[in-house]
Each structure stands twice: as structure tokens, then as C-alpha cells.
Amino acid sequence: MICEICNKNPATIHIQEIVNGQKKVLHICAGCAAKKSTEDPLLQGFNVAEMLYNLSGQFGLPFNPEPPHSHEHEVELECPTCGWKSEDLRKNGKLGCEDCYSTFKSVLDSALKNMHRGSLHVGKSPGETPDKSCGHIMLEIMNLQKELDELVQREEYEKAAVIRDQINKLKQDVNNQ
Amino acid sequence: MNTEISQLLNNKVSWLADCGPNDDIAISSRIRLARNLRGLPFPTNASPEQMKHVIATVETAVQKTSLKDELLRFDMEAIRAIDKQVLFERRLVSREFIEGKIPGALLVTGDESLGVMINEEDHIRMQAMRPGFQLGPVWDELNKLDDELSALVPYVFDKELGFLTSCPTNVGTGIRASVMLHLPGLVLSEQINAVIQGVSKLGFAVRGIFGEGSKNLGNLFQVSNQSTLGESEQQIVQQLGSVITQIISHEKNARRKLLESNQNFLLNHVGRAYGTLRHAYILNSEEALESLSALRLGVDLGMFSSIDLHTVNELFIIIHPAHLQKYAGKEIDSEERDVFRASLVRERLKNADKR
Ligand SMILES: [Zn+2]
Ligand SMILES: [Zn+2]
Numbered sequence: 001m002i003c004e005i006c007n008k009n010p011a012t013i014h015i016q017e018i019v020n021g022q023k024k025v026l027h028i029c030a031g032c033a034a035k036k037s038t039e040d041p042l043l044q045g046f047n048v049a050e051m052l053y054n055l056s057g058q059f060g061l062p063f064n065p066e067p068p069h070s071h072e073h074e075v076e077l078e079c080p081t082c083g084w085k086s087e088d089l090r091k092n093g094k095l096g097c098e099d100c101y102s103t104f105k106s107v108l109d110s111a112l113k114n115m116h117r118g119s120l121h122v123g124k125s126p127g128e129t130p131d132k133s134c135g136h137i138m139l140e141i142m143n144l145q146k147e148l149d150e151l152v153q154r155e156e157y158e159k160a161a162v163i164r165d166q167i168n169k170l171k172q173d174v175n176n177q
Numbered sequence: 178m179n180t181e182i183s184q185l186l187n188n189k190v191s192w193l194a195d196c197g198p199n200d201d202i203a204i205s206s207r208i209r210l211a212r213n214l215r216g217l218p219f220p221t222n223a224s225p226e227q228m229k230h231v232i233a234t235v236e237t238a239v240q241k242t243s244l245k246d247e248l249l250r251f252d253m254e255a256i257r258a259i260d261k262q263v264l265f266e267r268r269l270v271s272r273e274f275i276e277g278k279i280p281g282a283l284l285v286t287g288d289e290s291l292g293v294m295i296n297e298e299d300h301i302r303m304q305a306m307r308p309g310f311q312l313g314p315v316w317d318e319l320n321k322l323d324d325e326l327s328a329l330v331p332y333v334f335d336k337e338l339g340f341l342t343s344c345p346t347n348v349g350t351g352i353r354a355s356v357m358l359h360l361p362g363l364v365l366s367e368q369i370n371a372v373i374q375g376v377s378k379l380g381f382a383v384r385g386i387f388g389e390g391s392k393n394l395g396n397l398f399q400v401s402n403q404s405t406l407g408e409s410e411q412q413i414v415q416q417l418g419s420v421i422t423q424i425i426s427h428e429k430n431a432r433r434k435l436l437e438s439n440q441n442f443l444l445n446h447v448g449r450a451y452g453t454l455r456h457a458y459i460l461n462s463e464e465a466l467e468s469l470s471a472l473r474l475g476v477d478l479g480m481f482s483s484i485d486l487h488t489v490n491e492l493f494i495i496i497h498p499a500h501l502q503k504y505a506g507k508e509i510d511s512e513e514r515d516v517f518r519a520s521l522v523r524e525r526l527k528n529a530d531k532r
Contacts, residue, residue: 120407122407
């Protein structure tokens with residue numbers, strides 16, 4: 001469905017309201033919703049767009065779940081510790097043991113990116129709240145990773161290489177802790 | 178009857194019976210953590226012997242924590258199907274857990290505020306639950322239990338990926354925080370779809386009362402975080418908190434507007450539902466839930482002075498099949514249940530009126 005205001009973007013927000021006993025439905029895109037929210041009484045009352053924009057600004061990172069990749073051209077893997085196979089992972093989306101995370105790393109890396117807001121743990125470690133553990137380094141790595149992704153997208157590979165080295169050094173620090 | 182189950186049925190359930198902040202709209206706040214033991218396959222891929230070993234290890238550890246004096250224990254292999262269903266209807270276990278054929282156990286405090294599922298999808302799934310909207314205290318309580326347990330059993334932990342879980346959707350913090358909301362105002366004013374879409378865009382899930390795939394009967398919605406990696410537990414809990422705050426204010430707005438511009442419609446909606454609950458002799462669970470939702474809205478709006486929220490909250494749970502059969506004292510089929518449900522609801526509301 002296309003946005004009823006700009007007739008361009010896909011309509012992702014559908015607002016329904018009963019006005020004078022008549023059902024009124026508006027299908028619009030997030031951008032138009034943000035623009036319209038200040039003037040249109042229909043949106044003033046509810047304002048889902050405002051909620052959306054305020055909160056995503058607050059969260060910093062956009063959340064973009066993507067459809068899962070097709071697994072057609074992947075190599076068949078098997079965990080040496082527990083015998084879990086690529087097929088098992090495909091079938092129920094779960095892993096067999098802690099070592100499966102390294103066995104299936106190639107598949108998991110991109111999948112994790114689509115499931116979560118970041119790719120590194122910044123929370124507590126066993127028995128420790130984050131400020132006592134290496135949470136701040138993880139946060140730094142995450143920010144650098146974001147920068148790296150942007151540089152790669154803009155094809156600025158020289159700058160990207162510098163950032164990548166920084167990331168690797170920080171990761172080493174964490175592992176030596 | 179299993180004595181632990183009858184103890185549960187007679188106990189005061191803290192998250193239903195106590196007052197909590199914003200409990201006119203937020204029914205309960207819950208947080209769950211997923212943890213696994215080092216050196217053993219996840220329950221998805223473990224042998225029955227390995228799972229029994231996990232149960233013994235985790236149980237011994239939990240018995241050494243500050244919870245030790247108040248625990249009830251349920252062995253999933255030993256208890257009857259209907260008792261499992263009671264645990265499920267009380268939101269103490271997941272559907273996967275009671276349907277699984279693997280050795281598992283549940284340890285839960287008498288007031289049902291803290292529980293540990295052993296061998297669900299992960300070796301350890303611990304949860305804390307409180308009435309109303311209060312994620313902060315729930316997190317503090319669960320975090321403390323997690324700290325205590327981590328000193329007693331070796332968790333699987335990776336410096337980059339955090340706590341490793343059977344399903345990669347839980348990896349990192351292993352945290353799932355959720356608030357159950359009663360949103361009749363947004364549903365009646367047909368704004369609920371917009372809210373659900375907005376909330377999903379932000380990466381939060383909206384589900385029915387019994388989780389994944391369940392219908393949002395009775396206008397009850399559970400909102401929870403989906404991302405568990407890349408942010409700290411506190412950040413995740415805070416973000417969910419701000420989403421919930423927004424939804425609560427939208428619901429309040431919707432209710433106010435309905436009251437201002439559509440008063441007769443609203444009074445009629447609530448009054449008819451009360452009539453049904455108070456006088457029906459056959460009541461299926463869908464109609465019961467819809468009517469209870471309308472009654473709860475009426476109670477929130479001050480239309481019934483004699484009925485309190487907790488009577489309604491409790492009815493939301495005990496009208497489900499396994500609870501009904503426990504109250505009936507025998508197994509009854511669905512037709513008989515509809516009759517028994519109607520009489521149980523009539524009785525409870527009559528008693529509330531007398532008070
Ligand atoms: Zn548009
Ligand atoms: Zn494995």
C-alpha cells in the first residue's frame with residue numbers, strides 16, 4: 001500500500017478513528033506522519049509518528065529486522081563438540097552447545113546483526129554489573145563498528161582499514177583482560 | 178491432588194493481588210534471564226542423563242540462595258498434564274516447557290514472584306514478576322538472584338557474545354523484559370493497530386497474554402524487548418520502560434476521549450458486559466475474557482464501587498480450563514466448563530457486591 005499523502009513511499013502507519021460515527025482510515029508513511037502530526041487533528045490526538053521518532057532518536061541505533069537469508073549456497077557444517085549440523089540449525093533455529101557459536105560463526109554473524117541492535121555484549125558478566133566489567137570497551141568497539149560499516153558503504157577503504165585495526169586491538173585488549 | 182499445586186491455588190498471588198504503580202493499565206511487569214551451564218550441551222541437544230544432571234546441579238545451587246526457605250518444586254515428569262496446565266495459566270512456565278518431553282523442573286517461591294525453570298530451551302530460565310508497572314524493582318530482584326547463582330554454578334559466558342543461549346535470539350544479556358497491559362481504550366477507538374505497528378518498528382514485540390501466537394483476548398497485550406545483544410540490561414529495561422510509559426499515556430487519552438465524546442457507548446459497553454458476567458448461565462472463555470475486559474475498564478473508571486481490580490484480575494486467570502477443573506474438583510468437558518465458568522463468575526461477583 002502506498003502513502004496517501006506523498007503517493008511515493010510505502011504506507012507503514014494506518015490510523016483509524018471514528019469521527020462523528022464515521023470510520024476514517026488514513027494510510028501514510030512514517031515521513032509524512034511526522035510532518036502531518038503537528039497540523040492534523042487526527043494525528044494530534046494520537047501521534048504514533050511522534051512516538052516513533054522521539055524514541056528512535058533516543059535509542060540511537062535504528063532497528064532494521066531483515067528477512068532471514070536463504071541458506072542455499074552454504075557449506076554444510078557440523079559441531080565437533082556436540083554433533084549439531086547446519087541442517088539442525090536450519091530446522092529449528094537453535095544451537096546444540098556453547099561451541100556451536102564458533103562452529104556456525106559464518107552463518108550466525110549476519111543473522112545476529114538482523115536480530116539485535118548491536119553485535120557485541122555490553123551487559124553484565126557473571127556476578128558483575130557492567131561498570132565493573134569491560135562494558136565501556138565493548139561500547140567503544142560497537143561505535144567504531146558502526147563507523148566502519150558507514151566507511152565501507154561509502155567505499156572509503158583506507159580510512160576503514162584504520163578503524164578495523166583499532167577494533168581488532170580493542171578486541172585483543174578485552175580478551176587479555 | 179498434588180500438594181504443591183493445591184498450595185499454589187490457595188496462595189495469594191502477589192502479581193495479581195497486590196497493588197502496583199499504574200495498575201489500572203499495567204497488570205504486571207516481568208523479566209526473564211536465560212543462562213546455561215558450561216560443558217554440557219543445551220537442552221535442545223542433551224541426553225536425558227545430562228538433563229537430570231543439570232536439574233540436580235541447578236536445584237542444589239538454588240537451594241543455597243536466599244530463596245531456599247520459600248520454594249515450591251514441580252517435577253515435570255512426575256506431575257499430571259492438568260497440573261502443568263495450571264502452572265501455564267498462572268504464567269509460571271512456557272507452553273514449550275510443558276509440552277516438551279525432556280526432564281525438567283520448576284522451582285518457584287510461594288507468592289509466585291520468583292521462579293526458575295530448569296531445562297526449558299536453556300538450562301536455566303529465571304523470572305521475576307510484580308504487579309503494575311515496575312520494571313526497575315523487578316530487575317533488581319532478578320539481578321540479585323542471578324548474581325547469587327553465578328557464584329554457585331559455572332555459566333557459559335563469552336566476552337564478545339555474552340551469555341550463550343540455545344537460540345541466538347536470546348544471546349548476550351539473555352534478558353526478556355515484558356509488561357502486560359490492558360488496553361481497551363485503544364482497542365475501542367481502533368488505534369491499537371497503529372500502536373502495535375509503532376512499537377514493532379522500534380524493535381519491541383507485542384503479543385497476547387500467553388505469549389507467542391496467542392490471541393490478544395480480553396484486550397490484554399504483552400510488550401517485550403526483542404534485541405538482547407549490544408545494549409546493557411539497564412538500557413534494555415529503560416527503553417522498554419519509555420515505550421510502556423508512552424503506551425499508557427495513549428491509553429489514558431483514549432479512555433478520556435471515549436468518556437468525553439462517546440459516554441453512552443462506553444456506559445453501554447461496560448453495563449452489558451457486567452450484565453453478562455452477573456447473570457449468564459453459559460459462558461465460554463472468549464466471551465468471559467471480553468466481558469471481564471469491559472468490567473475492568475468500568476472498575477478503572479469508577480463505575481463500580483464494590484468491585485475491586487483484584488477480583489477482576491483473579492477472574493482473568495481462574496476462568497481458564499485447568500483452573501476451572503481444579504475448582505470443580507474433577508475433569509469436566511468443554512460444555513460443562515462453560516456452565517461451571519458462568520456459575521463461578523456469578524458467585525465471585527455476587528460476593529464482591531455484598532462486601
Ligand atoms: Zn508519504
Ligand atoms: Zn555444538
